[in-house]
Amino acid sequence: MTEKGKISCDECVNELMPVARKVGFDTAWDRYEAQLPQCGFGLLGVCCKLCWKGPCRVNPLGDGPDRGVCGADVHTIVARNLIRGIAAGAAAHSDHGRHIAKTLLEISEGHAPDYTIKDENKLYKAAEKVNVSVQGKSVNQIAKEVAKATLEDFSRQDEGIPCVWLDKTVPASRMEKLSRAGVAPHNIDAVVADIMARTHVGTDADPVNLLLAGLKAALADYTGMYLATELSDALFGTPQPVVTAANLGVIKENAVNIAVNGHNPLLSEFICDVALELKDEAVKAGATEGINIIGVCCTGNEVLMRRGIPTATNYLSQELPMLTGAVDAMVVDVQCIMPSLGKLQECFHTELITTMNSCKIPGAKHIEFHAATAAESARKIVRMGIEAYKRRDPGKVNIPQRSSTVAGGFSAEAIITALEGLDAQDPLKPLVDNIVNGNIQGVTLFAGCNTTKVTQDMAYITIAKELAKKNVLLLATGCGAGAFAKAGLMTMEATESFAGESLKAVLTAIGKAAGLSGPLPLVLHMGSCVDNTRAVSLATALANKIGVDLDKLPVVASAPECMSEKAVAIGTWAVTLGFPTHLGVVPQVLGSSVVTDVLTNKLKDITGGYFIVETDPTAAAAKLYNAIKQRRQELGI
Ligand code: NFS
Numbered sequence: 001m002t003e004k005g006k007i008s009c010d011e012c013v014n015e016l017m018p019v020a021r022k023v024g025f026d027t028a029w030d031r032y033e034a035q036l037p038q039c040g041f042g043l044l045g046v047c048c049k050l051c052w053k054g055p056c057r058v059n060p061l062g063d064g065p066d067r068g069v070c071g072a073d074v075h076t077i078v079a080r081n082l083i084r085g086i087a088a089g090a091a092a093h094s095d096h097g098r099h100i101a102k103t104l105l106e107i108s109e110g111h112a113p114d115y116t117i118k119d120e121n122k123l124y125k126a127a128e129k130v131n132v133s134v135q136g137k138s139v140n141q142i143a144k145e146v147a148k149a150t151l152e153d154f155s156r157q158d159e160g161i162p163c164v165w166l167d168k169t170v171p172a173s174r175m176e177k178l179s180r181a182g183v184a185p186h187n188i189d190a191v192v193a194d195i196m197a198r199t200h201v202g203t204d205a206d207p208v209n210l211l212l213a214g215l216k217a218a219l220a221d222y223t224g225m226y227l228a229t230e231l232s233d234a235l236f237g238t239p240q241p242v243v244t245a246a247n248l249g250v251i252k253e254n255a256v257n258i259a260v261n262g263h264n265p266l267l268s269e270f271i272c273d274v275a276l277e278l279k280d281e282a283v284k285a286g287a288t289e290g291i292n293i294i295g296v297c298c299t300g301n302e303v304l305m306r307r308g309i310p311t312a313t314n315y316l317s318q319e320l321p322m323l324t325g326a327v328d329a330m331v332v333d334v335q336c337i338m339p340s341l342g343k344l345q346e347c348f349h350t351e352l353i354t355t356m357n358s359c360k361i362p363g364a365k366h367i368e369f370h371a372a373t374a375a376e377s378a379r380k381i382v383r384m385g386i387e388a389y390k391r392r393d394p395g396k397v398n399i400p401q402r403s404s405t406v407a408g409g410f411s412a413e414a415i416i417t418a419l420e421g422l423d424a425q426d427p428l429k430p431l432v433d434n435i436v437n438g439n440i441q442g443v444t445l446f447a448g449c450n451t452t453k454v455t456q457d458m459a460y461i462t463i464a465k466e467l468a469k470k471n472v473l474l475l476a477t478g479c480g481a482g483a484f485a486k487a488g489l490m491t492m493e494a495t496e497s498f499a500g501e502s503l504k505a506v507l508t509a510i511g512k513a514a515g516l517s518g519p520l521p522l523v524l525h526m527g528s529c530v531d532n533t534r535a536v537s538l539a540t541a542l543a544n545k546i547g548v549d550l551d552k553l554p555v556v557a558s559a560p561e562c563m564s565e566k567a568v569a570i571g572t573w574a575v576t577l578g579f580p581t582h583l584g585v586v587p588q589v590l591g592s593s594v595v596t597d598v599l600t601n602k603l604k605d606i607t608g609g610y611f612i613v614e615t616d617p618t619a620a621a622a623k624l625y626n627a628i629k630q631r632r633q634e635l636g637i
Pocket residue numbers: 297298315335336447448449450477478479480528529563564566567
């Protein structure tokens with residue numbers, strides 16, 4: 001249950017609940033209540049429905065059968081269920097990455113004329129990573145070779161050669177460890193398929209062998225995410241610090257409001273461009289402030305990072321923007337989009353528009369997006385928004401006047417650039433020095449989702465404030481970033497209010513040297529969920545600078561509200577790369593003592609990382625801080 005019955009820390013949620021009641025719409029929170037009590041077997045991960053002899057369920061307390069019909073015990077069942085989730089997460093992230101890589105290829109071949117490569121430097125950096133020489137080649141030629149080399153991570157058949165986007169992005173010592181453990185993927189798709197094959201009825205029954213395959217798939221997830229982020233930067237620009245706003249107050253009564261929801265920047269970038277181009281049409285329709293693009297979920301993070309587009313909200317409250325009655329179109333692509341939006345749009349004038357063949361929603365209109373005709377699709381969509389605006393019912397408009405300032409755009413490159421203000425020759429040195437002298441105790445990356453199982457955003461905010469007080473540098477992506485953005489923690493004022501003295505001094509010194517009027521924000525917004533790899537690139541740079549592996553750094557991760565299979569995959573690669581990783585929601589594995597022990601304990605011997613499961617945010621902060629302290633001790637600092 002949610003703490004003290006409070007469903008969200010976001011006051012907009014409370015403000016709009018009566019509107020949902022009025023239009024007769026059940027929100028995610030209502031639907032969660034209707035599900036209670038949830039199935040105890042499912043929560044423990046002990047229900048197997050992989051074949052039609054089932055569903056079989058094993059009571060781990062020994063009360064009832066101890067095996068499924070095929071003879072699978074609880075450890076086999078839990079491990080299979082878990083790694084199927086990891087495979088799904090890896091498939092989702094890497095499909096996103098594949099789209100970006102294929103688009104890069106299409107651009108280089110002249111089949112996607114609307115796109116340009118906005119950040120050539122980033123393309124050159126990508127070329128270096130995938131071993132493409134740039135000497136004497138045109139940008140197009142380089143783009144083509146980079147895209148092809150990247151797509152090999154989806155097609156390589158030689159199992160002895162690891163995915164290049166993994167191999168070249170972690171410290172050499174980590175790579176050796178991963179290869180030795182046999183968990184370095186050679187081909188993202190093959191590894192995902194392997195999980196489906198080995199979990200088919202009557203195949204792998206050894207829980208540890210299954211979990212090792214899960215680690216490999218998690219690293220395939222990492223690979224897909226890494227290449228997605230880097231190539232997106234080449235296409236659309238590497239984020240730089242930008243100031244914008246978050247929460248429903250960013251919706252404008254006198255504008256055509258178009259929400260972009262989902263994940264992939266391939267279309268949303270064009271929606272932003274076209275919004276500027278078609279402003280006059282909106283004004284002519286009566287929208288005096290033109291077209292206002294707002295972000296939801298991780299597409300929101302993508303366009304916030306690169307263009308300063310304001311964020312309306314994060315995952316769990318994605319039904320709220322429509323409930324304001326002032327969103328004229330919501331455009332979605334893939335992942336984390338609630339199917340309920342199809343029903344909700346019936347209550348308002350909003351056009352819900354799906355754009356990808358792999359994601360259609362009953363009730364939505366479908367305008368299929370193709371890279372070859374990106375701008376044309378974007379124009380069609382924006383015009384649908386303008387038409388819908390004309391049908392907007394002013395009597396139904398109810399926009400909560402709440403929003404917070406957000407300073408975002410902290411890519412690894414942007415952080416390095418800020419540090420150059422302190423040491424132009426060796427920008428990482430001031431960061432390392434401040435970690436070594438203890439002014440910065442360590443680093444925590446907040447990632448992952450929202451869930452109805454806890455009070456929305458609360459654990460993020462509580463843990464962050466606790467750790468900031470103890471001088472821990474805070475990074476965030478995805479819905480965690482959304483939580484902090486809405487709560488006003490991505491501001492210099494938050495640093496003034498909540499950072500411990502030495503952390504505040506460092507953030508102020510960096511901020512001033514970078515030409516800001518004050519400190520860097522308390523929590524640095526590193527982007528969307530796929531951008532978690534930005535934090536790894538920073539950690540790898542730090543590890544290489546100090547000359548240690550990732551599992552020696554005082555760097556931890558926290559996913560206080562994880563729920564999606566993507567989050568399961570991310571959490572698993574975080575521990576595989578060596579980071580202590582906190583989950584604030586009990587993972588569905590407790591039915592197996594073997595799986596639980598491997599994840600929270602034994603894995604440490606193989607990768608150096610481990611899961612910390614703690615649902616109480618204050619206790620979680622203490623455990624994360626202890627993990628940081630322990631790492632410092634081991635490093636002798
Ligand atoms: Ni990532 Fe969770 Fe989804 Fe983004 Fe949010 S729910 S796993 S943070 S929007 S992907």
